[in-house]
Amino acid sequence: MKKIMSGNEAIARGAFEAGVKVAAAYPGTPSTEILETIAKEYKEIYAEWSPNEKVALEVTYGASMAGARAMACMKHVGVNVAADPFMTLSYVGVNGGLVLVTCDDPELYSSQNEQDNRHYARFAKVPMFEPSESQEAKDFIKLGYEVSEKFDTPVMVRSVTRISHAKGIVELQDPMTPPVPIEIKKDTAKYTMLPSFARVRHAFIEERFLRLKEFAEQFPGNRMEINDPTVGIISAGISYQYAKEVFPNYSYLKLGMVWPLPKNLIGEFFKKVKKVYIIEELDPFLEENIRAMGFKPKGGKDLFPICGELNPFLVEKGILGKKFKPPKPFFKEPLPPRPPNLCPGCPHRGVFHVLRKLKVFTSGDIGCYTLGAYPPLNVINSNICMGSSIGGAHGMAKALGEKGRGKIVGVIGDSTFLHAGVHPLMDVGYNKSYATIIILDNRTTGMTGHQEHPATGYTIRGEKTHRIDFVGLGRALGIENPRKLNPWNLEETERVIKEELDKDEPSLIISEGPCVLLRRAFKKYNKPLQVDSTKCIGCKTCVNLGCPAISYQLVEGEMAMTADGKKRKGIAFIESSLCPGCHLCYQVCKFEAIKSQEEKPIFGFETA
């Protein structure tokens, strides 16, 4: 049977067909849909959202020791979090097959960097497969389990946004029964990395690596396509498809396994074609390793950019050089950009409005709320990785001393806090920071599209479970008096934040406002607000909340004056189809020009 599948759906299908028993992940674009698909489609597999990628990988390590085939999935930067277990997992190897899926994000569609995770395969001395379309994504996952068990190694499968979020036709097969029995099997010297045992395993992985190199020479996914021999292209993954698109008649060495590399096969290819180009996205990973083997390609990263993703246009331009003629543009004027935005009614907006007003330094984190760095809010001042807001705020406070008192805030989402914020908050308590930490608790993992986490009260399959209490957790970590606030009530939000900033002790605020798109959290939305066009003076205070439902519109003639004769150039307008009625604009308007349609104005929502 054939089905159209995204790369992520195909990876999930591959896990199912390979007989995977345990799959764990933390959501992260572009990897999220793998576990979502498993949870929805393949009930045979135990699936979980783990608190972070390190835990997810450790869960699969345990499952593998017990003989099960297991899969951990994460975005590229998630592998950094999981790198500690991963580097030593390479030493212990597997019992049941173990595949780590890394989904890289060239072009940074939704990430803080565009690191190239092929380096991890080399770093950890493990094999890496790289599919070039959905069908291969499924095939390589299944192959990954065979290789993992045969060579006693974790296997990496690398996807990128244009594999994970592209769709193609996939041929479906039936699931298989894996060969390894599931049981408790003790093998202390293999699984316990004491120095004396680990030395032995280090020698093992060096020997394993030699065998993997031999395997790479025979692996059918590394294939030569000899056509026109004047030009040969070495490529892998999505770059191969771009190159085939623009140069279908050239010769190819298509690598399905990008680590270790097949030296003999590469040598053979260099003999068969006249000049060789290496086409790859991001770093010159293939190129540097192939050059180090002593081969001399005609071109590589001198022709194709390191930054950003490739596409057929860039591949053609790189190969043709001066002969390349770009299409003539029909239109050249600059257009207004359309950056992503906090939604109308977003609970983060109220907190950000207050932080902007208080002119504090806001150490930010990873999530929707990072968008608060954009105008008109301009409130997030820093952000590097999951959990960094808290350590960053604490470090600044210690450096600034008295100079920074009352001016340093860290903001972090609920899911991000549980992922990597607990330890830094422990540090804030332990080392007596004055930084004020705000958990923006929107009761979900927002940016990736509403995944559960340990404080939502539900598992990935929607079963009810224990729900972490942030106040209790904060107290246990050394924050004596954690506070809560309703972020849609600006008076309360400002008062609580000010009081906490003034305190000479570690402070934690929990902003309790569910993501406005999380339907189950709301009993109902409110009626949309309206602008009274006789009163609005066009001061833009509401417009500067950055709510997509509010716009500023120029007025002329009779309209250029309020009912009581004040001149104005424009007025605010609220698009009622977009407004969920949070009433923030109502609260900031000093001219009573924004009207509530409720009997009594409601600051926020009736939440469930």
Place this chain on the structure above:
Amino acid sequence: MDQMTTNILVAGVGGQGVILASDIMSEVFMEAGYDVKKSEVHGMAMRGGIVTSHFRFGKKVYSPLIKQGEVDILFAFEQLEGLRWFNYLRPTGKILMNDNKVNPPAVNLGEMEYPKDIPEVIRSKFKSFYLIKGTEIALQLGDARAANVVLLGAISKFFEVNDDLWLKTILNYLPPKVHELNRKAFSTGRDQISQS
């Protein structure tokens, strides 16, 4: 370039149903016997950002991305987003645009103007231009959310694929209570092209 492949670039704003529309087209053309590939970016685009979906079908499709200058049909759900990807068109290409405007943040803040007279600008340079009142038609039929089905009806007119296959595929994605509305949306959409 393989002329056997047809390239459709679907462009719009998060929430307009761009991805659903390209999902539906992929299934229709797979069922009609073609190789298909498509690519889009999810994630941040949900929050009111730009959404594009590259959709390609043909005998054998390699790249999931369309090369700049090789779009056969620019399928725009919003005017500014149509203009933004204008330069991706092949000189012989077509534009099918929803007559709808969604202000980007800089326009809402009064810092930039929404580009004026987009349909006229496009028409002055391109003969094959179809402006469809998708949102307006859907509203008249009872639900603005059916706009993307009106637009799918319009684009379906460009291909020799059975309209029953289109309709069957579309309705598969929708709950039964809105089937009647969407049947009407689809056929009204198809009528827009014969009238153009």
